[in-house]
Amino acid sequence: MPYPIEPMLAVAGELPSDRDRYGLEVKWDGIRALLHLDGGMRVTGRHGVEYTRRYPEISGFGVKSAIIDGEVVVLDPQGRPSFERLQHRMHLTDPEPAVLKLYPITYLPFDLLYLDGLPLFDLSYRDRRALLDELDIGAPPYFPGDSDLLAATYEQGLEGVVAKRLDSPYRAGTRSPWWIKVKNLSTREVVIGGWKPGKGRRAGGIGSLVMGVFTDEGLTYVGHVGTGFTDTVLEALHETLLPLEIPRSPFANEVPWRNRWVRPELVGEVAYTMWTGEQRLRHPVWRGLRPDKLPSEVTR
Numbered sequence: 531m532p533y534p535i536e537p538m539l540a541v542a543g544e545l546p547s548d549r550d551r552y553g554l555e556v557k558w559d560g561i562r563a564l565l566h567l568d569g570g571m572r573v574t575g576r577h578g579v580e581y582t583r584r585y586p587e588i589s590g591f592g593v594k595s596a597i598i599d600g601e602v603v604v605l606d607p608q609g610r611p612s613f614e615r616l617q618h619r620m621h622l623t624d625p626e627p628a629v630l631k632l633y634p635i636t637y638l639p640f641d642l643l644y645l646d647g648l649p650l651f652d653l654s655y656r657d658r659r660a661l662l663d664e665l666d667i668g669a670p671p672y673f674p675g676d677s678d679l680l681a682a683t684y685e686q687g688l689e690g691v692v693a694k695r696l697d698s699p700y701r702a703g704t705r706s707p708w709w710i711k712v713k714n715l716s717t718r719e720v721v722i723g724g725w726k727p728g729k730g731r732r733a734g735g736i737g738s739l740v741m742g743v744f745t746d747e748g749l750t751y752v753g754h755v756g757t758g759f760t761d762t763v764l765e766a767l768h769e770t771l772l773p774l775e776i777p778r779s780p781f782a783n784e785v786p787w788r789n790r791w792v793r794p795e796l797v798g799e800v801a802y803t804m805w806t807g808e809q810r811l812r813h814p815v816w817r818g819l820r821p822d823k824l825p826s827e828v829t830r
Contacts, residue, residue: 740789
């Protein structure tokens, strides 16, 4: 059995015109995780990050030999994935029982890569999903490509859909146009390069974070984000950023205002309305840190 497996990734885009050649899945707002079942169980994320102790609620589903691809989510009281609630779990290696009770995770399997000694990477998505459904382990359904799933996810406040070519194989570690993620909300990763000191109620801490993405010129400033934080989140971010502080700006271009600078080692996620003509993110709202992402992956 191969170990670890780097997940196959989707490209961002619109619903394809030849939709009858695709299946549609709900795009779950969580963290990618692969289950390696071979007598025991190991859970890994992107880049081989070990998740087994972090998410003890995940069981082996009674399957003895398999590799399953899916998403770790925390549901809100309405049963929708909440990335904000997941933030309370994604940094904890050994979560305490109280945290497990307050923020229980759910694992949503959506692909099957290996079963009973047989690699399935070259099978079509349609055939892999049929085998996954036969395991009866609670995999959410996929829908015909011409269904109204995107509109349904918008009405329910979900992130969007992923359109997957029915005949597509699984190519581990690639970002393939065979899979297309279509979002209702525009979200993206940003690299944290510093913070603007707070005033008033936020005095002594973070007022806003300085965001950047990597371009040919280096880390390039794309705006400040100062909304979407709770006081607890701001305090935790301040403690996390202080050890990373450096005397000079890590950005290749000019950044307005007087800021405190940090080594660009942390990735966060923001929602936003659009890119401006100056290549800034308009109306960004903080969603949380993304420890599963590498700064070098965050490009324009």
